[in-house]
Amino acid sequence: MPNIFSKPPSYAFFFLFTLLFFSINLASAKSNGFSNVLSPKKLGVKREKLSHLHFYFHDILSGRNPTAIRVADAAMTNKSKTSFGAVEMADEPLTEAPDRNSKLVGKAQGIYASAAQDEVGFLMVMNFAFMEGKYNGSSLSLLGRNTVLSTVREMPIVGGSGLFRFARGYAQAKTHTFDPKTGNAVVEYNVYVFHY
Ligand SMILES: *[C@@H]1O[C@H](CO)[C@@H](O)[C@H](O)[C@H]1NC(C)=O
Numbered sequence: 001m002p003n004i005f006s007k008p009p010s011y012a013f014f015f016l017f018t019l020l021f022f023s024i025n026l027a028s029a030k031s032n033g034f035s036n037v038l039s040p041k042k043l044g045v046k047r048e049k050l051s052h053l054h055f056y057f058h059d060i061l062s063g064r065n066p067t068a069i070r071v072a073d074a075a076m077t078n079k080s081k082t083s084f085g086a087v088e089m090a091d092e093p094l095t096e097a098p099d100r101n102s103k104l105v106g107k108a109q110g111i112y113a114s115a116a117q118d119e120v121g122f123l124m125v126m127n128f129a130f131m132e133g134k135y136n137g138s139s140l141s142l143l144g145r146n147t148v149l150s151t152v153r154e155m156p157i158v159g160g161s162g163l164f165r166f167a168r169g170y171a172q173a174k175t176h177t178f179d180p181k182t183g184n185a186v187v188e189y190n191v192y193v194f195h196y
């Protein structure tokens, strides 16, 4: 590469001026009110952390206060061995221990729907809304496939809010107890997320 600074000074000056002119133009083109490039520091985004969260999820279908209710199904859903087509809206407690009355750390709010015909497999679209300590008000969003009869199911964490902004990671769900008579289940969750 030729060294322009070894050329006569007027040449170098002209080159720098042109560079400056174009970079100012480029900067103003990027910052047009709709979008602009930010430095992560400006948003307070510093060092990435990896967090592990552990809690129990209570899916209660029986009794007067179910935590999940069926909001839709298809004509064939009742004939399907996997309840294919059933859509449940859930607002389920997340607790520190398997006991329903142990400390509440958050709620799992969202939809699970039977999306598989040959095995029991749910589409899970859920927000974990946390209420505990510094996580109160922060949330994680889960979107994944839950084959509930498998020992461990892994589902992606696709985002978050509050302390979990920019979150990404995965959740592992393991059935702790299941009552086939009522359909009630307690599920152990281990969640691993990168966030700032
Ligand atoms: C399926 O069965 C349930 C009761 O088991 C009933 O409430 C519901 O209406 C049925 N759905 C259809 C589409 O037949």
Ligand SMILES: *[C@@H]1O[C@H](CO)[C@@H](O)[C@H](O)[C@H]1NC(C)=O
Binding pocket: 131, 132, 133, 136, 137
């Ligand atoms: C969480 O925050 C809400 C609203 O700011 C507040 O009412 C509630 O008491 C807090 N809960 C805990 C457990 O700190």
